[in-house]
Amino acid sequence: MLTECKLRYISVVFLYLLIYLAPYAHATILPEDRADLMYHSFNGGGVTISGPSLLVRKKATKNLSVAAKYYVDKVSSASVDVIARASKYTEERKEKMLGIDYLNEKSILSMSYTQSDENDFHAKTVNVGITQDFFGDMTTLSMSYAYGWDDFGMLDSEEKFDAKRQHYRLGVSQILSKNLLAQANIEIITDEGDLNNPYRKVRYIDPFADCECGYSYEDEIYPRTRTSRAYAISAKYFLPYNASISEYYRYFNDTWGIESHTLDISYAHAFKENWIFDIRLRYYTQNKADFYRDIFNHAGEFDIRARDKELSTFQDKTIGIGVNYTIPVSKVSWLDKGGINLYLDHIKFEYDDFRNVNTINSVAGAEPLYSFSANVIRFFVTIWY
Amino acid sequence: MKAKQTKHLIFIGLIGYCFILAGCGIKPWVRPYDRLNLAEPVMLVDRHPVSTSYEHHVYQAREGSRGAEGGSGGGCGCN
Numbered sequence: 359m360l361t362e363c364k365l366r367y368i369s370v371v372f373l374y375l376l377i378y379l380a381p382y383a384h385a386t387i388l389p390e391d392r393a394d395l396m397y398h399s400f401n402g403g404g405v406t407i408s409g410p411s412l413l414v415r416k417k418a419t420k421n422l423s424v425a426a427k428y429y430v431d432k433v434s435s436a437s438v439d440v441i442a443r444a445s446k447y448t449e450e451r452k453e454k455m456l457g458i459d460y461l462n463e464k465s466i467l468s469m470s471y472t473q474s475d476e477n478d479f480h481a482k483t484v485n486v487g488i489t490q491d492f493f494g495d496m497t498t499l500s501m502s503y504a505y506g507w508d509d510f511g512m513l514d515s516e517e518k519f520d521a522k523r524q525h526y527r528l529g530v531s532q533i534l535s536k537n538l539l540a541q542a543n544i545e546i547i548t549d550e551g552d553l554n555n556p557y558r559k560v561r562y563i564d565p566f567a568d569c570e571c572g573y574s575y576e577d578e579i580y581p582r583t584r585t586s587r588a589y590a591i592s593a594k595y596f597l598p599y600n601a602s603i604s605e606y607y608r609y610f611n612d613t614w615g616i617e618s619h620t621l622d623i624s625y626a627h628a629f630k631e632n633w634i635f636d637i638r639l640r641y642y643t644q645n646k647a648d649f650y651r652d653i654f655n656h657a658g659e660f661d662i663r664a665r666d667k668e669l670s671t672f673q674d675k676t677i678g679i680g681v682n683y684t685i686p687v688s689k690v691s692w693l694d695k696g697g698i699n700l701y702l703d704h705i706k707f708e709y710d711d712f713r714n715v716n717t718i719n720s721v722a723g724a725e726p727l728y729s730f731s732a733n734v735i736r737f738f739v740t741i742w743y
Numbered sequence: 744m745k746a747k748q749t750k751h752l753i754f755i756g757l758i759g760y761c762f763i764l765a766g767c768g769i770k771p772w773v774r775p776y777d778r779l780n781l782a783e784p785v786m787l788v789d790r791h792p793v794s795t796s797y798e799h800h801v802y803q804a805r806e807g808s809r810g811a812e813g814g815s816g817g818g819c820g821c822n
Contacts, residue, residue: 394793494771545810588811610808626785
């Protein structure tokens, strides 16, 4: 866990770096004015999540860009966890974001506020950051800090829970040649409070269980703190026939004992004036948290315990394709261009120590390992103005 | 202990890299007029922010890992 002293040290380094680098910075530019209206859908493992998302960005003055986002998740869940202990449910999550980017000669200062609301969960996040181009605009340095707090409960209980999160991000983007861009990113996240989902349970072997399954359930108990570190490097290379190939690798670990590797390779190909086609492969692998078990030997075996499949040992693989069509607009004076975009991803999750308890006639702890596939759709229309 | 030292080295190395570029008189070796390829849409780091943000959300909800997804900044003066 990062101590208070270490976090203060990181903050001081951030500040010092900014002061030192400022004289070397060159003019940079604000993000472009655009609006995106998207329909998104996730379908897999008995869960369907879909809804609209709208992101609008506009320069209010020559130095100030304002962004607003509205996002909806309509959830219908009959996942393996839900089916084991309850019946299918539906709910809705709404997320709103308001952000500004302020250009001050040599740097862009960014601030945003995000609020997410469900019937039993409310999350708020404030983010501040700075981005600077320097060294002849060949290098971009970005730093940001985010503070978030969650208030949540259970629909059938008066009990209340809360958690706080802090994110520290540092990133460098570097032009290495006229065809090659590279990036390095570090993110440290600290959490404190009630970090587990109050609806989730662990199972333990129980010869006197109410069912013939041979096990019963008790509450999950997570540690009250978590610190995670993620280190990523990526590169993007321009190919001579107006295409690019990108690679991304991330190493992650945390104080719960989770360690993971992510590898993502993608290829983008421009075709004629208006088309871009994308293809992408992603591989992810992680080992389990120290306190994760699929089944415990008896009730109260450990003070800290979890059976979330997100904390188990597993791999997932993604294959994705995308197509983008840009429409030139000349008849509407305030409109520069439009675009229609479609992305389809297929993801396969395979768990090494999370078992499917919904199988019939299985011995407790010897059920088949769980796996599922999901399809993800993003369809959106963009206008630039 | 070794892992801890490695983490510190990576962190210090990243910051040191910026200091070296900024302070040691190394001149930019890719001139603005040589960056046409980097300004092509296929080379944008985050071509569609609304889509990228959703993609991160999909994985964050289902994996134990989080953070350093990247995506901000361009580096070619065209972000």
